[in-house]
Amino acid sequence: MTLRTKTFLRIDGMHCGSCAVAINMLLTNKKGVFKVEVDFDAKKAEIEYDPEWVKIPELIEAIEEIGYHATEQRIQGE
């Protein structure tokens, strides 16, 4: 069975569009991540993933490892 969940991360420390591309590639290569959209202007990443395969703290750690700061944004009412 495949679960599909969507979450948003706030990402600090991006300087330009290629930072966003680097984060996008990093997350897209993770097992269990289906879709990533990183918005440099909004300092935000939208991630669709399977929580059975990958946990958000794991993704946050990977982002921190390449030098950015990420925090999960809980969607209100969900």
Ligand SMILES: [Cu+2]
């Ligand atoms: Cu950059």
